[in-house]
Amino acid sequence: MVEMPVFDHDPEYRKQAACPRCGCVLESHRPAGVMRCLALVVTGLILFFPANYYPVLSMDILGNQQQSTIFGGVVALYQEDYGVIALLILLSAILIPLLRLLILLQVIASAFRGWGRRLSRKLLRIYAHLQEWGMLEIYFLGALVAVIKLADMASVQVGTGLYCFAGLMVCELLISLNLNEHEVWNMLGETK
Numbered sequence: 001m002v003e004m005p006v007f008d009h010d011p012e013y014r015k016q017a018a019c020p021r022c023g024c025v026l027e028s029h030r031p032a033g034v035m036r037c038l039a040l041v042v043t044g045l046i047l048f049f050p051a052n053y054y055p056v057l058s059m060d061i062l063g064n065q066q067q068s069t070i071f072g073g074v075v076a077l078y079q080e081d082y083g084v085i086a087l088l089i090l091l092s093a094i095l096i097p098l099l100r101l102l103i104l105l106q107v108i109a110s111a112f113r114g115w116g117r118r119l120s121r122k123l124l125r126i127y128a129h130l131q132e133w134g135m136l137e138i139y140f141l142g143a144l145v146a147v148i149k150l151a152d153m154a155s156v157q158v159g160t161g162l163y164c165f166a167g168l169m170v171c172e173l174l175i176s177l178n179l180n181e182h183e184v185w186n187m188l189g190e191t192k
Contacts, residue, residue: 041108055069
């Protein structure tokens with residue numbers, strides 16, 4: 001592997017390890033990537049609570065106004081005997097994103113502080129498995145489709161919860177783009 005600086009004016013800013021034969025980037029180092037992830041995790045936790053507390057949609061159908069939250073939608077689906085779908089939405093839109101943020105907060109804090117490294121290694125493995133189950137973007141797309149479909153039948157207004165939910169989704173996306181698991185494993189004192 002050959003280390004190639006990305007920027008000519010500051011070769012230490014960002015380095016990449018590339019294949020000398022084909023030029024494919026094998027590893028990329030971004031300084032302060034873990035700190036950036038920590039800031040995104042805290043932002044995601046701040047956005048999580050209003051995203052689940054405030055209404056996502058407000059509808060006015062013939063003078064009957066209704067507001068719905070994400071958890072309210074889960075409860076409504078459960079009451080209509082769609083328990084499996086309610087459980088999937090509860091897991092993929094509420095519990096797993098919260099669990100992923102809390103796990104990553106613990107792992108990053110442990111990497112910097114040095115305490116609880118054994119637990120953090122286990123949690124980092126769990127975090128990798130939970131990435132397959134967090135589907136915020138699917139739920140967000142479903143909410144947007146509902147707004148578009150209901151716009152002809154009712155007066156639909158997007159609530160504060162949907163904006164916070166979109167911000168949470170962007171934070172999750174940026175965390176997945178910025179998190180260098182190899183660097184975190186090294187900070188925890190173990191190679192994967």
